[in-house]
Amino acid sequence: MAAAEAEYAYELEQVSFAYVPETPILDEVTFRIASGSWVSIVGPNGCGKSTLAKLLGGLLAVNSGSITVEGRELTRESVWDIRPRIGMVFQNPDNQFIGATVEEDIAFGLEGRCLAREEMRERVQRYAEKLGISHLLSKHPSELSGGQKQRVALASILAMEPGIVIFDEASSMLDEKARGELLQIWQEMRKSGDYTLISITHDAEEIMASDRAIVLRGGAIAADRAPAELFEDEELLQACRLIAPYRVRLQQELRKRGMDGEAILRGRHTRRW
Incomplete structure (x- = not known):
């Protein structure tokens, strides 16, 4: 699986969104994300980060403006073709479990794509091995630790071979050891060149490992810079509670x-x- 040929994984042009018309969540947000890069989206609570993640994942539609994914505009008609290119990993992995065992859970999305059973088995084994969870395939999700659950959730996404993976506070419920292990996996994904990674996060180490940090405040972009530069801006760090x-x-x-x-x-x- 090679990185997308398109120069940009995402191009956002004056994107606005509100759940209630009188209360905008995002206001004319514009930026691009290069294919194969890792971008952190940060900001204080309530600034629109998770809403932006849902828009990028095609789970919500913009009120105005446009989102282009790998060269194709994301619309109500095109979303069904584009969404298979995008995987999302959420804060609480329990919300993503479907199967009675880890193996069934990883296979669930593949069944929905009507893959041949032999290919399904091969993908389940391959991505379980990549994420170090082969020994857990027969386990029920309730038997797993938080870090193991998040690995299973990620394996379920990667088995569907998306080019873009969005992490919405995916490490926030993990202990320090599990966060470190997950961060290492993300770094390996970044080095492979097969994925564009977008992480919605407050975690400093996670931000520092990424290529770029986009800072949201009040539904607008307050900064867009290299992580090292972000951490030199004390005023911005305080505003974002970083x-x-x-x-x-x-x-x-x-x-x-x-x-x-x-x-x-x-x-x-x-x-x-």
């Missing part, structure tokens, strides 16, 4: 004291007496 990763904060503190924080952390600093 805390920079420990390594970044340490570098900043060392820099304030006139030292080369990056060199010190890399072990290259030579002390001068």
